[in-house]
Amino acid sequence: xxxxxxxxxxxxxxxxxxxxxxxxxxFLFTDYNQLNICSIDSINSYMSDIKxxxxxNCAAYTDVRKAEVEREKAFDVxxxxxxxxxxxxEKTQTRLIHFSTDYVYNSLNKKxxxxxxxxxxxxxxxxxxxxxxxxIENSKGESIVIRTSWLYSKYGNNFVNTxxxxxxxxxxxxVINDQFGCPTYAKDLAETVIKILEIDKxxxxxxxIFNYSNGGSTNWFDFAKKILKLYGSKIKIEPVDSEYFKxxxxxxKFSITSKQKIINTFNLEINNWDSSxxxxxxxxxx
Ligand SMILES: NC(=O)c1ccc[n+]([C@@H]2O[C@H](COP(=O)([O-])OP(=O)(O)OC[C@H]3O[C@@H](n4cnc5c(N)ncnc54)[C@H](OP(=O)(O)O)[C@@H]3O)[C@@H](O)[C@H]2O)c1
Numbered sequence: 001x002x003x004x005x006x007x008x009x010x011x012x013x014x015x016x017x018x019x020x021x022x023x024x025x026x027f028l029f030t031d032y033n034q035l036n037i038c039s040i041d042s043i044n045s046y047m048s049d050i051k052x053x054x055x056x057n058c059a060a061y062t063d064v065r066k067a068e069v070e071r072e073k074a075f076d077v078x079x080x081x082x083x084x085x086x087x088x089x090e091k092t093q094t095r096l097i098h099f100s101t102d103y104v105y106n107s108l109n110k111k112x113x114x115x116x117x118x119x120x121x122x123x124x125x126x127x128x129x130x131x132x133x134x135x136i137e138n139s140k141g142e143s144i145v146i147r148t149s150w151l152y153s154k155y156g157n158n159f160v161n162t163x164x165x166x167x168x169x170x171x172x173x174x175v176i177n178d179q180f181g182c183p184t185y186a187k188d189l190a191e192t193v194i195k196i197l198e199i200d201k202x203x204x205x206x207x208x209i210f211n212y213s214n215g216g217s218t219n220w221f222d223f224a225k226k227i228l229k230l231y232g233s234k235i236k237i238e239p240v241d242s243e244y245f246k247x248x249x250x251x252x253k254f255s256i257t258s259k260q261k262i263i264n265t266f267n268l269e270i271n272n273w274d275s276s277x278x279x280x281x282x283x284x285x286x
Contacts, residue, residue, distance in 0.1 A: 007059025037081035
């Protein structure tokens, strides 16, 4: 397959770059300067003499706090940009894999959240990502949306790297313990996308949305505790409520997703979050 990655300088985009040498597929990597998903002209111009089997859209506006004020920008990338890709992919019969977020949910019933559960984004980032999903849901093309959560990798700003960086200062840490969710190692997600494409299963029009994260669940405090233990840090860590930190964006307290649908549909096995974290900190971070 010929696979085109958009937003290739981001966390997930760079994981595709890392796995490309182990893959039998041909990858084309594009960053914002080569292919701006917000511009139809940019898409058409870049693609004018290229034909690919699938576009994997790693381009996104992902700053959850800033999205509260930079609303237009967040909407442009997370909704209009997706619409542009959908139009291109329908026209050229190209598959599209797109990523969304657990922040589209706000479950109150404390059971793992299924894809068809109530959508109720609590912040503007979640809202803009949901608007992007709708273009895929309404498209006739072979496209899917993978809703992921708590993503981390070697590249970019993420919770795991932040905790490790803070531990180097030697100062004690306060971390919230009342938000629950599912971490995702971006490398696992990138490998899963390739498996899904290789299975080449026709997707029912009504089932284009799938949750994906590593298995199991945790809260930010326990996640941080495990990161520090694996890293060998001796700093002290104290649990606090969400209210302790000022946050411009409201976040769901319970964000544990069910992965049963993606597992059953594509016959996948998913690594547990703590084994993937161990692999990341012990093997891949070096
Ligand atoms: N990070 C998380 O915890 C998390 C959680 C749930 C879901 N997700 C979803 O997972 C996907 C991957 O996230 P990520 O963490 O890899 O994001 P990321 O690191 O922020 O990467 C996004 C990339 O897209 C680029 N980009 C922005 N606007 C663009 C445009 N108009 N055209 C082309 N490229 C553009 C960015 O460039 P600049 O940096 O130059 O702007 C950046 O390189 C996203 O869809 C995100 O919403 C992430």
